[in-house]
Each structure stands twice: as C-alpha cells, then as structure tokens.
Amino acid sequence: MTAIMEIKNLNKYFGKFQALKDVNLSIPQGRIIGLLGKNGAGKSTLMRCMLGFLKYQGEILYHETPIEHNDTRMFKKIAFIPDVSALDERLTVQQTIDYVRGINPSWNDQKADSLMEKSDLPMKKKVKTLSKGMKTKLYLLLVLSLDVEFLLLDEPTIGLDIVFRKEFFNTILGEFFDETKTIIISTHQVDEVEHILQDIIFLDQGEVILFEDIEELKMKYKEVKVPREYMSVLMQHNPLQVWEGLGFVHALVHEEIDVPEAEYATPQLVDLFLAKIGGRS
Amino acid sequence: MSQFQALLLKDYRTTRKGLLVPAYILAGIYLVSILAYVIARVHFGPNSGAVQMSLADIPTPFLTNMDFHAMVSFSMQVLMFMSFFGIVVGISLIVVSSSLLNSDVHNKCELFHRSQPVTVWEITGSRFLIGIGGSLAVALALGFINMIVMNVVSLIWTPLHVNWWMSFNGLILSFLHIGVALMLLGTICFTLSAIFRTNAFGKGILGLGGIEIAIQIVNYLFRFRIPSPSASFFKFIMSGFGKLNMEITTQKYGAFASAAAKPSDIANFRLPPDFLSAMWSTLFTWNTVEKLLICAALYVIATYIYQQREVQQ
Numbered sequence: 001m002t003a004i005m006e007i008k009n010l011n012k013y014f015g016k017f018q019a020l021k022d023v024n025l026s027i028p029q030g031r032i033i034g035l036l037g038k039n040g041a042g043k044s045t046l047m048r049c050m051l052g053f054l055k056y057q058g059e060i061l062y063h064e065t066p067i068e069h070n071d072t073r074m075f076k077k078i079a080f081i082p083d084v085s086a087l088d089e090r091l092t093v094q095q096t097i098d099y100v101r102g103i104n105p106s107w108n109d110q111k112a113d114s115l116m117e118k119s120d121l122p123m124k125k126k127v128k129t130l131s132k133g134m135k136t137k138l139y140l141l142l143v144l145s146l147d148v149e150f151l152l153l154d155e156p157t158i159g160l161d162i163v164f165r166k167e168f169f170n171t172i173l174g175e176f177f178d179e180t181k182t183i184i185i186s187t188h189q190v191d192e193v194e195h196i197l198q199d200i201i202f203l204d205q206g207e208v209i210l211f212e213d214i215e216e217l218k219m220k221y222k223e224v225k226v227p228r229e230y231m232s233v234l235m236q237h238n239p240l241q242v243w244e245g246l247g248f249v250h251a252l253v254h255e256e257i258d259v260p261e262a263e264y265a266t267p268q269l270v271d272l273f274l275a276k277i278g279g280r281s
Numbered sequence: 282m283s284q285f286q287a288l289l290l291k292d293y294r295t296t297r298k299g300l301l302v303p304a305y306i307l308a309g310i311y312l313v314s315i316l317a318y319v320i321a322r323v324h325f326g327p328n329s330g331a332v333q334m335s336l337a338d339i340p341t342p343f344l345t346n347m348d349f350h351a352m353v354s355f356s357m358q359v360l361m362f363m364s365f366f367g368i369v370v371g372i373s374l375i376v377v378s379s380s381l382l383n384s385d386v387h388n389k390c391e392l393f394h395r396s397q398p399v400t401v402w403e404i405t406g407s408r409f410l411i412g413i414g415g416s417l418a419v420a421l422a423l424g425f426i427n428m429i430v431m432n433v434v435s436l437i438w439t440p441l442h443v444n445w446w447m448s449f450n451g452l453i454l455s456f457l458h459i460g461v462a463l464m465l466l467g468t469i470c471f472t473l474s475a476i477f478r479t480n481a482f483g484k485g486i487l488g489l490g491g492i493e494i495a496i497q498i499v500n501y502l503f504r505f506r507i508p509s510p511s512a513s514f515f516k517f518i519m520s521g522f523g524k525l526n527m528e529i530t531t532q533k534y535g536a537f538a539s540a541a542a543k544p545s546d547i548a549n550f551r552l553p554p555d556f557l558s559a560m561w562s563t564l565f566t567w568n569t570v571e572k573l574l575i576c577a578a579l580y581v582i583a584t585y586i587y588q589q590r591e592v593q594q
Contacts (some may be wrong), residue, residue, distance in 0.1 A: 051396065070588050075398040088390040090295045102287025103397050115377035 001028040004150055004182050005050065010058035012045055019045045020056070021206040029149075030179040034214075036273050037203035041125055043186040044083060045153075046203065049156050051080055062150075079143040083155035083186075085135050089128035093121050093138060100142045104165040112145035115175065122201055133164045140168060144175045151176060153185045165192055172196075194269045204277045217272060223265040224251045230261055240275035284399055288407040292467050293415065295384065296366040299377040300415045305367045307423050311430070315525040347442060350550040354444040355560075357435075358428055358451030366427075366440075367459050374413065378470035379482035382587050386478055395592045405584040413467040415458045427453050450557055457564055461572050462518045468576040468583075475583040475590075520568050 003026045004017070010023040019042050037043045049056045052071045060067040062074050087096060097116075101107045114166055121138055122130075130138065136156060143151065151172075157165040173196055177183060200217065202209040226234050231249045234242070235258065239251035239260060252267055252275045253259070346475075382405065385391040394404070432443040471486040487509055496507050553559070 048592065053392070053395065055591055069591075070395075070401055072395070072398055072400055075396055078394070080396045082392045086390050086393040087296065088291075088385070088393060089388060091291070095291070095294055097290040099287055100397070102286050102290070103399055105284070105398065 001030075002025060004029040004063065006059075006061040006064075007050070008059040008061075010046075010049060010056055010060065012054060013044075019206050020049065022241050023058070023206075023208050025201065025208060025211060027182065027184070028199070029182050031198045032183045032185070033199040033201060034190070034193060034197040034269070034279075035184055035201045035203060036190060036269075037186075038277065041203045042206040042225065043203055044154055045206075046077065047080070047184070047186060051152065054239055074121070077148050078152065079146050079148045079151040080152045081136075081139050081143055083157040083158055085132065087127045087135055092124055092126050093130070093169045094123040096124075096127060096138065097142065100145075104146055106115060106147040108145055108147050111147075111175075112141070115141050115144055132175050133160055136160060136164070136168065137244065140171060144171070149181055151181065151183045151267065152182065153186065153187075155186055157187070157189065162192075165189060166226065169193055169196055190270045190273060191268065197269070200269065202273060202276050209276055214269065218266055218269075220255055221252055221267045221272060221275075222257075223267045224253050224257075224259050225249070225263040226251075226259055226261055230259070234259055234262075241271055241278065244269075285403055285407065286398060287409060288403060292407045292411040295388075296377060296381075296411050296415065299373065300419050302373045302412075303366070303416075303419055303423055306369050307427065333352055344533040346550060347444075349550050350449045351444040351552055352550070353441060354432070354490070355447040355451040357431060358448050359455040360428060361431070362424055362452065362455035362459055366420050366424055366456075367463075370416060370423075370441075370459075371463055371466065372565055374416040374467045375470050377412050377416055378467040379485075381408045381471050382474040382477050382583070383481065391592055401588045402584055405580070405587055409468075409471060409580060413471065416467065417456075417463060420460070420463075421456050424452050424456055430474050447557075450560070454564060455559055461569055464576050465518060465572045468579040472579045472583040472586070475586040478590075517568075517572075 005025075005026070005027040007023055007025040010020055011018065023046065032184040035043050035046070045054065048054045050060060050067070051058075052067045052069055052074070055069045062078070067074060088099075091099065097112070101109075119137060119141055121134065121141070127135065127138070139156075142255070153172075157168050160168070169192065172183065180230075185193055185197070194214075197214055199212065200214050201211045221240070224234065224239070225245070225248050228247060228249055234249060237251075237253055237257045239253045241252040243250050252261050252271050378386065385394050428448050432448055434444065435441045436443050470482055470485070473481040477484045492510055496509065499505055500507055
C-alpha cells in the first residue's frame with residue numbers, strides 16, 4: 001500500500017518535557033485511521049507536527065517531500081479540523097466561506113453549493129453567534145468543499161451531542177471518503193467511530209504502542225464471558241483485561257485461548273485500547 | 282479573486298474596527314462642534330459675535346493679501362495633520378499594528394488561518410498592508426474630508442480666501458511626511474507583535490525603558506556619554522516633518538506663524554515663487570529614504586521571527 005505520509009524518528013520536546021518519543025509511522029493512502037490515546041498522550045502534538053505547526057526532531061515526509069515547520073504548501077492537499085473552535089469569530093458565515101473559497105485553489109464550487117443547499121447555516125450571522133454544533137457544521141462544510149486527499153480531524157466532535165456526532169461522521173463518510181482519500185481521526189468517542197475506522201494507532205505518553213489494521217487486531221483477541229464462579233479458571237489464562245458484569249465476568253484474551261463454559265465475542269476497540277494502555281501508567 | 286486579494290479582504294474585515302477609530306474621533310469632534318454651534322445660535326441669537334466674525338474686526342491687510350491667504354491655506358492643513366491627525370492616527374496605528382500578528386492568537390483562530398495554503402510572507406504582507414497601509418489611507422481620507430470641511434467653514438464664516446491648490450499641497454505633503462514617520466512607528470510595533478504574543482507594545486516600551494536605565498547607570502558609573510536611544514529615535518522620527526514645520530515658521534516663509542506679526546508685516550508678505558518646490562524638497566531627502574529602508578528591513582525581520590514561531594492553541 002502506498003504511504004501518503006512517512007514519519008521517522010519523530011521527537012518533540014516542550015522545554016524538558018518530551019511530548020513525542022521516537023514516533024515511526026507509515027500512513028497508508030485511502031484508509032480511515034483512528035488515533036487513540038488518553039488525555040495528554042500526544043495526539044494533538046502529533047497532528048500539529050504532521051501539519052508543520054510545531055518544530056520537531058526527526059523527519060516527516062508527505063509524498064516523499066519533507067514537511068518543514070510552517071510549510072503551508074501541503075494545505076493545497078491536506079485539510080484539518082482542530083479540537084477547539086478555531087473559526088474566526090469576527091467574520092460572518094458568508095465572509096468565512098468567501099475567504100476559504102478565495103484562498104484555496106482546491107475549492108470545489110459544485111461541491112460547496114450542494115453542501116450549502118443541505119445546510120441551514122445563517123449566512124449573515126457572525127460566527128461568534130453560532131452554537132458549537134453550528135460552528136462545527138460550518139467547519140465541516142468548508143473542509144468538505146475542498147478537493148483534498150488527506151483529512152486530519154483532531155477531536156472534531158468534542159462537546160457535541162450524540163445526534164450531531166453521528167451526523168458528522170456520516171457526512172464525512174458520504175461526502176468525502178473514497179479509496180483515494182485518507183482520514184486520521186483523533187477521538188475519545190471510540191465506540192462511535194469504531195465502525196468507520198480501518199486502522200488504529202494507540203498512542204500513550206508520546207509513544208506509538210500499536211498501529212494495525214482493526215480487523216486483523218480483533219482477530220488476534222476475543223472477548224470471553226464466564227459465570228462469576230469460573231473467574232479463577234479465567235485468571236489462569238492471564239487475560240489482558242478483566243471487567244465484571246451482572247453475574248458474569250468478562251475478559252479479553254488471546255484468540256487461541258479456550259475457557260470452559262465461556263461465551264465468546266469479537267472484542268470492542270475500547271477494550272483492546274484499555275488492555276493495551278490501561279495499565280501502563 | 283486572487284489568493285492575496287482574499288487575504289486582504291479578510292484582514293480588512295477583521296481589522297476594520299480598529300482602523301476606523303480616528304474616523305469615529307473626527308466624527309465626534311464634528312458632532313460636538315455642530316452641537317456647540319447650535320447651542321450658541323439658540324442662546325445668543327443669529328447675529329452674535331460669538332458665532333459670526335465681523336469683517337469690520339479684521340485688519341485690511343488680512344483681507345487683501347492673497348499670498349498671505351495662500352500661505353494660511355497651506356499652513357492650516359500642515360498644522361492640522363501635524364497635530365490632530367499625527368496624534369490620533371499615531372495612537373490608533375500603535376494599537377492596531379501592535380496586535381497585527383497576534384490578533385488570531387487573541388481570537389483563538391490561529392489554527393484556522395494557518396492551515397490555509399498561503400505562505401507566511403503573504404500573511405504578514407497582507408497584515409502589513411491592511412494594518413499600516415490601511416491606517417495611513419484612513420488618515421489621508423479623513424484629512425481630505427477635513428480639508429474640505431475646514432475650507433468650506435472658512436469660506437462661509439471667515440474672511441479668508443481659501444486657496445484650494447495650496448490646501449491640497451499642504452495636505453498631501455504633510456500626509457507624506459507624517460505617513461513615513463508613522464509607517465516607521467507602525468513597522469516597529471509590527472515587529473514587536475512578531476516578537477511578543479501578548480502586550481507587544483507594552484513589552485517593547487518596557488524593554489526600551491530597561492535599556493535606558495542600563496545606559497544611564499553605565500553613563501553614571503563610567504562617566505560615558507552614550508546617548509539615550511529613545512531620544513535619538515524620537516529625534517530621527519521627527520526629523521522629516523520637523524524640517525517642514527521649521528521651513529514654514531522661519532522668517533523666510535513664516536509671517537503667518539508668528540503670533541506677534543503686525544498688520545504691516547502681513548501686508549508686505551509675499552510668497553516666494555519657489556515656495557511649493559522648497560516645501561516638497563523637505564520630503565525628498567536621505568532621511569526619508571533611511572526611514573523607508575528601515576521599514577523594509579523591519580518587515581523582513583518581523584516575518585522571519587513570525588515564521589519561526591510555533592502555532593499553539
């Protein structure tokens with residue numbers, strides 16, 4: 001698979017604090033990749049390094065071209081939605097659209113018109129008067145109107161209700177993604193995006209713990225459910241993660257392990273994440 | 282629309298409020314003047330000496346010497362620009378340019394603007410043009426409006442014979458003199474905004490104050506005579522239009538400027554034929570070139586510093 005971005009020996013320090021530790025990644029083209037990590041794991045820092053916002057040690061190559069600090073050329077083909085409401089609140093909705101349209105050679109009028117028809121954005125209102133949901137909707141509309149090949153989403157739906165979060169990711173899938181486009185999504189709401197992700201990166205304390213195809217990852221493990229009295233038997237198999245339910249004990253074990261009287265299920269991404277990272281710190 | 286035009290338009294839209302402060306102040310002054318006039322009319326009546334100057338009060342030489350009136354038309358614009366516009370636009374320019382490269386940080390939209398496909402040079406170029414060029418354009422537009430208002434008021438309520446050509450020359454010349462000085466001041470603030478993310482002007486002044494104190498201590502301890510940098514800088518900034526002001530107030534051209542001028546002096550006053558060219562020659566000097574070169578160098582330095590900054594939000 002062709003790599004759209006190569007990250008080699010990436011280190012990032014904020015003073016003496018090391019935010020990223022020797023990160024090596026090869027981001028494949030045409031995939032939807034989840035970036036998972038606890039608060040402060042370095043997800044936003046990694047994204048900001050990938051976009052050239054921060055200075056770093058190491059090498060980041062976009063289509064084999066090194067990304068320099070403050071190198072804005074790549075924004076012709078890369079779009080980004082940050083975790084904070086970063087739109088310029090001094091502008092109106094219409095002025096914001098005009099600005100992004102004027103400044104981006106990759107703006108697609110046809111796509112923008114179709115998206116605008118579907119949206120209920122108040123064009124004459126200042127961005128600062130919009131609700132958080134509306135601001136995210138506007139950001140999404142702007143980004144989806146661009147003909148870019150790589151989309152980075154840094155916790156884009158944080159603070160939004162579940163209906164809007166679902167609508168957001170459905171719109172991304174419906175309006176943006178095809179096999180030539182690449183998306184990296186950093187989010188806390190793992191369960192909501194799990195069904196759209198193809199690959200997963202686990203990041204912890206600035207280190208990449210895992211980068212794998214989700215289907216392959218899930219095939220390596222299974223979720224086991226046994227009655228409470230079988231817990232001691234279960235524990236003999238060194239489960240990666242154990243949690244209790246009503247009258248039952250659940251655990252995450254390697255695929256080849258068989259536990260008597262157990263029911264099996266495909267593990268959830270969040271359980272795999274907890275198993276890999278939960279006990280580390 | 283080109284990328285740069287889109288940037289300019291956005292920067293105009295986000296900076297407009299700050300740019301128009303001098304316009305609001307001028308409008309306020311006009312409003313107060315009109316109110317004062319209306320109150321005076323209502324209180325003292327239409328023929329009150331407080332409202333209308335009587336031609337009989339004016340000495341004859343004032344009314345007949347056209348050279349004197351031309352000089353007044355010229356000098357009124359120069360003085361107006363040197364005083365009111367210099368101060369008001371100067372303050373507004375300091376406020377606007379000190380935050381030019383940090384307004385996105387303050388408005389928490391730096392990530393949005395920096396993730397657009399435009400170079401740092403284009404970003405700083407657009408901010409410079411809108412923030413500093415825009416402030417000067419507002420000053421020129423207001424100066425022009427004010428010139429018309431002042432001349433019309435003079436024509437209606439005073440015995441002055443307005444010389445529009447001389448007014449126009451006075452306006453443009455003083456604008457260019459003040460403009461170059463203000464551009465330098467604005468570029469310094471622009472550079473400070475690249476160095477400091479918050480309170481750029483305050484920190485710059487604090488830094489300068491620190492240097493001043495250090496120099497004073499060194500001078501006192503070692504009996505050196507290192508000149509004060511702020512005094513030298515102020516002298517350098519003022520040098521251009523100081524010369525223009527001096528030319529007007531010297532004996533050669535200065536009949537109007539002298540408050541003690543007798544009517545006979547005014548009657549004999551003649552504008553030399555080379556008056557305007559002499560006035561314009563005060564602009565085309567090495568001092569002006571120096572200021573412009575410093576502006577260009579500071580712009581390059583500011584952009585370089587801005588480029589080195591990390592985008593943090």
